[in-house]
Amino acid sequence: MSTIEPDIETIEEQHSLAEALFTSIGDGAIATDEFGKITRINPPALEILGFSEREMLGNWFPKKIVAVSEQDVAMSLIDRPITKAFLTGKTISEKMYYRKKNGQRFPVAVTVSPIMLHGRPVGAIETFRDITLEYEIDRMKSDFISLASHQLRTPLSAIKTYSHMLIDGYMGDVTPAQKKSLRTIVSAANRMNELISTLLNITRIESGNVSILLKPTNLERLIEEVIKEHSLAAADKNIAIGLQKAKQPCIVSTDNLIVKEILSNLISNAIKYTPDEGTVSVQVRPRRYDIVISVSDTGLGIPKYSQDSIFTKFFRAHNVVKQETSGTGLGLYLVKGLLDELGGRIWFDSTEGKGTTFFVTLPKKSPTSSGQQAKKPSQTPASA
Amino acid sequence: MAKILVVEDDKDLNNAYTIILESEGHKVVSVHNGREALKAVEDFSPDLILLDLLMPIMGGLEFLQHYDLASKHPEVKVLIFTNMENSPEVTEAYDLGAYRCIIKSWTAPQNLARVVSDTLDNKLAGTKA
Numbered sequence: 124m125s126t127i128e129p130d131i132e133t134i135e136e137q138h139s140l141a142e143a144l145f146t147s148i149g150d151g152a153i154a155t156d157e158f159g160k161i162t163r164i165n166p167p168a169l170e171i172l173g174f175s176e177r178e179m180l181g182n183w184f185p186k187k188i189v190a191v192s193e194q195d196v197a198m199s200l201i202d203r204p205i206t207k208a209f210l211t212g213k214t215i216s217e218k219m220y221y222r223k224k225n226g227q228r229f230p231v232a233v234t235v236s237p238i239m240l241h242g243r244p245v246g247a248i249e250t251f252r253d254i255t256l257e258y259e260i261d262r263m264k265s266d267f268i269s270l271a272s273h274q275l276r277t278p279l280s281a282i283k284t285y286s287h288m289l290i291d292g293y294m295g296d297v298t299p300a301q302k303k304s305l306r307t308i309v310s311a312a313n314r315m316n317e318l319i320s321t322l323l324n325i326t327r328i329e330s331g332n333v334s335i336l337l338k339p340t341n342l343e344r345l346i347e348e349v350i351k352e353h354s355l356a357a358a359d360k361n362i363a364i365g366l367q368k369a370k371q372p373c374i375v376s377t378d379n380l381i382v383k384e385i386l387s388n389l390i391s392n393a394i395k396y397t398p399d400e401g402t403v404s405v406q407v408r409p410r411r412y413d414i415v416i417s418v419s420d421t422g423l424g425i426p427k428y429s430q431d432s433i434f435t436k437f438f439r440a441h442n443v444v445k446q447e448t449s450g451t452g453l454g455l456y457l458v459k460g461l462l463d464e465l466g467g468r469i470w471f472d473s474t475e476g477k478g479t480t481f482f483v484t485l486p487k488k489s490p491t492s493s494g495q496q497a498k499k500p501s502q503t504p505a506s507a
Numbered sequence: 508m509a510k511i512l513v514v515e516d517d518k519d520l521n522n523a524y525t526i527i528l529e530s531e532g533h534k535v536v537s538v539h540n541g542r543e544a545l546k547a548v549e550d551f552s553p554d555l556i557l558l559d560l561l562m563p564i565m566g567g568l569e570f571l572q573h574y575d576l577a578s579k580h581p582e583v584k585v586l587i588f589t590n591m592e593n594s595p596e597v598t599e600a601y602d603l604g605a606y607r608c609i610i611k612s613w614t615a616p617q618n619l620a621r622v623v624s625d626t627l628d629n630k631l632a633g634t635k636a
Contacts, residue, residue, distance in 0.1 A: 269591070273561060276590035280611040281519040287615045293526055316612050 150252045157245045159184045159205060171253050173224035184249075189222040208235040209244050218254070230254045265330040272319045279319075283312045321453050324384065325436075328460035335378045335464060342373040342382070342414060342485070346405055349386045353394055360399045364390075367406040373414050375487050381461050382485065388454040389418040389481050395450070396443055397422035397478075413467075413484045424475035433471070434459040442475065458483075509627050512553040513537040514544040514570065515588070516562040520611070524557060524588075527616045528623065541565030545573055553583060555626060558605070560589045560596050568599055577604035584626050588614075 145152055151168030155161055164179045172179075172188065179187060184205055190198040200206055204215040214236040220228045233251045237244040286308045289297055297305070327333045346366050357364040386405075393403040401421040408415045425433055429440040437452040444450075462469050466486045473479035511533045515521040518539070525537045536551045538544050542565040544556070560567035567587065576585060587600045587608040597608050609622060 273590050276612045277517055277520070280590065281517065281523070283612060284520060284523045284616060287617070288523060288526065291616055293530060293616065312612075319612075 148250060150250045153179075153184065153188075153249045153251075155184050155205070155247050155249075157209075159209075159247075161187065162246070168251070171223075171251070172221070178224075191220045191222065191228060193220065195220075195228065204233050204235040205247055205249060208237045208247050212237055212239060212242075212244060221251070230258050261330055265326050265332065268326045269323065272323050275319055276316065279312050279315055283309055283316075286312070318451065320384075321451070321457055324457055325453060325460065328457070328464065333381075333461070333464045335381065337376050337378060339374055340377050340379045340382065342375060342407055342416065343368055345379055345383060346386060346407065346416070349383060349390055350405065352387065353390050356391070356394050357403065360394065360397070360401070362394055362397055362399070362401050362403055364394070364403040365405070367404060369407045369409055371409060373407050373409050375414055375485050377465055377485055381465060385458050385461050385483065386416070386418075388458050389483070392454055393418050393420035393422060393479075393481075396420065401478075410484075413486045416483045416485070417480050418483075419478065419480040421478040424477055424479055425471070425473040426475045430471075430473065434469075508532045508534060509554040509623075510534045510536075510551060511623065512544060512547055512551060512556045514539075514541065514556060514562070514567065515559045516540055517559075523616070524619065527620055528557075531620050531624070533623070541567060541570030541573070544570050548574060548580075555623060556583060556585045557588050557623070558585050558600075560587060560591055560600065568596060568603065571600060571603040571605065584629075586622065586626060 145154065145163060146165050148165055149167060151171045152163075152165040153161055153168055154163035161179050161182050161184050164176060169176060169179070174187075185200055185203055190203055192198055198219065204217050204219075207213075207215045214234060216232070216234045218230065218232050221231045222228055230253070231251045232254050233249060235247055235249045238246040238248065286305045288294060290302055290305045290309075324333075343366065350364055350366060354364065390403065390405065397403060397420045403418070403420045406417045406419070408417070423442050425440055426442055429438075432438045433440070434455050436456045438456075439450055439452040459469055462483065462485075468484045469481065471479055471481045511528050513521055513524045513528070513535060515524060515537070516539045521537050521539065525535045528535045536547055536553070538547050540562045544558075545565075547553075548556075558567045558570065565573075567589075571585070574580060576583065581604070584606045585600075585604065587597060587605045588611055589597065589608065590611050591597060600608065606626060607622070609619075614622075
C-alpha cells in the first residue's frame with residue numbers, strides 16, 4: 124500500500140495543476156469526453172455563452188453549443204471543428220458564429236485539440252474567443268477605405284470631365300498642342316482611378332466582400348475587348364499584341380467584370396515590362412472542366428530568387444523596379460485574390476531576360492457554394 | 508429635347524453635367540441634394556433624373572424612397588451617377604427602381620450624353636435596360 128500512496132499524491136497534484144491551468148485560461152475553454160459530452164468548462168466560457176456550469180456539464184457539446192454559418196444556417200455535425208478533430212486526430216482552428224443562451228449570435232475563433240491516448244481520441248479541449256470587436260474593426264476599416272476612395276474620386280471626376288469637355292470643344296476651340304496636354308491630364312487621372320479601384324478591390328477581397336455576378340461569358344470576345352483597351356499602350360512601344368483563338372467557342376459561367384480586371388492586369392503588366400519591338404500574345408485553350416488562358420511576353424522575365432514572392436502584396440522584383448518605377452506591387456496580388464474568388468488558379472513560367480508566360484484557369488462553372496456569391500446588378504462605366 | 512433634373516452636390520460636376528446636357532438641347536434643372544430634388548420634381552416633372560448617391564442633407568437613396576419612383580413615377584428614368592462602385596447602396600438604388608448605374612470617374616462627357624440619349628430612346632420605346 125505504501126508504494127502506491129506517492130503515486131496517488133502525484134496524480135492528485137497533476138489533476139490540480141490541470142484544473143488550475145484550465146480555469147485560468149483567458150479564453151473560453153471546454154473539455155469533452157470521447158463522446159463529446161462536456162466534462163469541464165471554465166468561467167470565461169460560461170460568461171461568454173451565458174450558461175451556468177450546471178446547465179453545461181454532462182450535455183452533448185454540439186447540441187448545447189449551437190454553431191451557425193455566416194448566413195445564419197446551423198452547421199452540420201460533420202462540419203463542426205470538434206467532429207473534425209475527433210475524426211482526424213489533429214488540432215482544428217476555424218472561425219464561425221456561436222449562439223449565446225439568449226439566442227444572440229456572435230463571431231468566434233475556435234481551436235479544438237483532440238486528447239489522444241494510444242493513438243485514439245479519448246476527449247477534446249476546445250478554446251474559443253469572442254471576435255466581435257475584431258470583426259467590427261475590420262468592417263470600420265473597410266468602410267473607411269470605401270469612403271476615402273469615393274472622396275478621392277470626386278475631384279478626379281471633375282478633373283477628367285472638364286479636361287474632356289475642353290478636348291471636345293464644349294468651351295471653344297483648342298489647339299492640337301493643348302489637346303495633347305489635356306489628354307495627358309486625362310491619362311494621369313485614369314491611372315489614379317485605376318489605383319483607387321485596385322485598392323478598393325483589395326479591401327473587398329481582404330474583408331470577404333467581393334460580390335460575384337455569374338453569367339455566360341464569351342472569353343475570346345472579352346479578351347479582344349481588353350486587348351483593344353491596351354492597344355494604344357502597345358503601339359506606343361511598337362509591341363505586337365494579339366489573341367490566338369481556340370478551335371471551339373470558350374463560353375464560361377463567370378463574372379465578366381472580374382475576369383476583365385484579371386486579364387487587364389496581366390496584359391498591362393506584359394506590355395509594361397516588355398521592351399520596345401517585343402511581342403505579347405494571349406492564348407485560350409478549353410479543357411474538360413476549365414479554360415486556360417495564357418499571356419506570354421518577350422519581356423524582362425522574373426528572376427528565379429523572386430519567383431516565390433511574386434503574388435505577395437507590394438512585392439516588386441528588383442529588375443522591374445530598375446526599369447519601371449510606376450508600379451505598386453498590388454496587381455498580381457489582386458489577380459490571385461480575384462481568381463481565388465472565382466475558383467480559378469494562376470501560375471507562370473519565366474526566364475529572366477527572355478520573357479514570362481502567365482497561365483490562368485477559369486472553371487467552366489464557377490463555384491456557387493462559397494457563401495460569397497451575392498447577386499448584384501453590375502455597374503459599368505458608360506464607355507463600356 | 509427632354510426635361511432632365513441633375514442632382515449632384517459637387518458644384519463643379521453639377522455645372523459640367525448641366526453644360527453637357529444643355530448643349531445636347533435638353534432642358535436642365537440642377538439641384539444639390541435630395542431635399543432640393545423633391546421640391547424640383549413637383550414643378551419640373553422631369554423625364555430623366557441624373558442622381559448622385561452620397562450627398563449632404565438628403566442622399567440619393569433617401570430621395571428615391573420619398574419620391575417613390577417604382578410605384579408613383581414609373582415613367583421617369585433615374586440614372587445613378589456615382590463613384591461608389593459595387594456598393595450595397597447601388598444595389599439598393601436598383602431595388603428602388605433606378606434604371607442604370609454609371610461610374611462618374613470613368614465616364615467622359617460624350618458618353619454621358621450618349622447614355623442619356625439611349626435611356627430616353629428606351630423610355631420612348633418602353634423597354635428596359
